[in-house]
Every structure is written in structure tokens, then in C-alpha cells.
Amino acid sequence: MKRLYFFLILIVITENVFAQQEPVYSQYMFNGLAINPAYAGSHDVNSVTALGRWQWTGLEGAPKTWTFSFHAPIQKVFSTEKSRMAAGFNLVHDEIGTAKRTFANAAFAYIIPIDKGSLSFGLKAGLVRAKFDQSGIVGVDPNDPVLRNNFDPTTKPDLGFGVYYYSDRLFLGASIPSGLQEMLVEEDEPTTADIRQHYFLYAGYIIKLSEIFDLKPNVLAKGVKGAPLQFDINANVYWKERIGLGLSYRQFDTMTILSQFFLNQNFMFGYAFEFANFSSLNEVQSGTHEIVLNYRFSFQKKIILTPRLF
Numbered sequence: 001m002k003r004l005y006f007f008l009i010l011i012v013i014t015e016n017v018f019a020q021q022e023p024v025y026s027q028y029m030f031n032g033l034a035i036n037p038a039y040a041g042s043h044d045v046n047s048v049t050a051l052g053r054w055q056w057t058g059l060e061g062a063p064k065t066w067t068f069s070f071h072a073p074i075q076k077v078f079s080t081e082k083s084r085m086a087a088g089f090n091l092v093h094d095e096i097g098t099a100k101r102t103f104a105n106a107a108f109a110y111i112i113p114i115d116k117g118s119l120s121f122g123l124k125a126g127l128v129r130a131k132f133d134q135s136g137i138v139g140v141d142p143n144d145p146v147l148r149n150n151f152d153p154t155t156k157p158d159l160g161f162g163v164y165y166y167s168d169r170l171f172l173g174a175s176i177p178s179g180l181q182e183m184l185v186e187e188d189e190p191t192t193a194d195i196r197q198h199y200f201l202y203a204g205y206i207i208k209l210s211e212i213f214d215l216k217p218n219v220l221a222k223g224v225k226g227a228p229l230q231f232d233i234n235a236n237v238y239w240k241e242r243i244g245l246g247l248s249y250r251q252f253d254t255m256t257i258l259s260q261f262f263l264n265q266n267f268m269f270g271y272a273f274e275f276a277n278f279s280s281l282n283e284v285q286s287g288t289h290e291i292v293l294n295y296r297f298s299f300q301k302k303i304i305l306t307p308r309l310f
Helices: 002-014 180-184
Strands: 046-054 064-073 085-096 099-114 117-132 154-166 170-176 198-205 213-224 230-239 243-250 254-262 267-276 288-297
Touching: 085 117, 099 154, 154 180, 230 254
Parallel strands: none
Antiparallel strands: 046 064, 046 288, 064 085, 085 099, 099 117, 117 154, 154 170, 170 198, 198 213, 213 230, 230 243, 243 254, 254 267, 267 288
């Protein structure tokens, strides 16, 4: 049965799966630069994030994703005013079966103070490299016209755009994180490095329940041409802004248990466990694990760091 599922995954890959799917993140609110370049600078200090995701563990060839990002405000020299510009970079490595894809990009954001919050506009530019390791496929003719164009490594430019509003308790975002160049230039020959544009729209709000408890509901909608609109709906309860526990539902039968631990003012650890609810996929895999680490720091001694729940 596992071999059957693996074979089906390979079929999807041969149909140029990388042109159709952005990596999935359960803890996107703590890995914001991966889906929106306007997220850069939103922590007001230097921020480093690393994420690892192991989907459908126990199933051979299942997706794996790793990301690493850094972003910070661009400080003004000899000025105590809050910076209106921010920059960052993001690395993403994604694997599905024998197909591998790596993104490397830089982000730039311009931030406009609005009342009690900030409105940020972000641009992203970089490269995506994709390859298909034919040595990992047994019994397949490399001259097959369906697969032939996918075997050679391909590197292409990648552009993205986003808008992000945030305050102490509210965040709203909209973005096309990758593939913007595909809208500007039409090519005759598709490759594994082609990216179909994904459209993200998301929001969250922190509700004060008591002196020690907060509730954070948030929702994300993701759209891509040729696929149904997908929703992530989740809610977390936080105790003293130090420990968070929550549940998430992703359309098409995926449930997630979420947890976050703010070890001090600088360091946050998050873990998510996904399981396919009411799905036959549970018979051949042991769930999905996702870990995120975030470290925030500043070289200015007068800045006081406070826990940020997104």
C-alpha cells in the first residue's frame, strides 16, 4: 500500500508539481517572511527564524521543507526615530520524492506608521533552483517526453510582493510570495523551476480574556489557479504570553495541534503535529511534524523586548 501511495506521488511530480504548489506551513504566523516580504521589520528588532517540516512521516518520498530567514529594520544613523525601512533574506529548501527545489531571495519593506499600527509594503527578489534526480526512480525511461524536460537542473529568477498591517494585537496580510515574474513574462517551455502564482490572504487578532490569558484566532486563505481555494482556521490560547496551545483545521481533512513556548524575551520555540482526519492516508503515514525557532535581539541596550504572538 505504501508503494502505491509513493507511485502516485511520483506521478504528481512528473506533471511538474513544483509549478503548482508552494510549501505548506502550519505555523505561518511565526514564519511570516516565507509567505510575505512585507513582514520584514515587523518585530522592530533583528529576528532570526528557522523552520523544519516533515510531512506524512513514514511514507517514502513524502514532502520535506526547511526554511531560514533573517529580517531587521534599517536603523537610521544618529536618529532615535523608528525606521521606515526594513530588509531581510529567506532561504527555502523543499523536497518531494526525487524532486528538489531551493529558493534564495532578499526582501525589502517600506513601513508607514498608521494610528496604533504600521502598514508595510514589501518586495522580494531572488532565484529558485529546481532539479529532478532520475537516479531515484527505478523502471522509468529517462527519454519519456513527460519526464525528459524535468531531469536537468534549472535556475530562474523569482519575484514576490506583499502588503502587511500590524499592531500590538492585530495583523492583516495579502501577498503573492513567488512567481510574480511568470505574470510578467510568458515562456514557451515549462520547467521544474516555473512557479504558479499563489495568492495569500490572512488575518489574526489577540483577544484579552483575563490578566493572564489571551486568545488568538486567525485565518488564512490560499488560492492558486486550477485548484480549489484552501482555508486554514486556527485558534491559540496563551498563558501569560509564555505558553500557547491551540488547534487548527485545514480544508480537506487536516487537523493540527499547535504549541508555542516563549522561553524568555528573546527565544520562541513552536511545535505542530498534523494528522489527516478521516483519511485513508492515516493507514500509511504517522502524521506531520513541524518545528519553528525564533530568536529576536537588538544591539541597542535601551530597547526592551516583549513577547510577540505573531
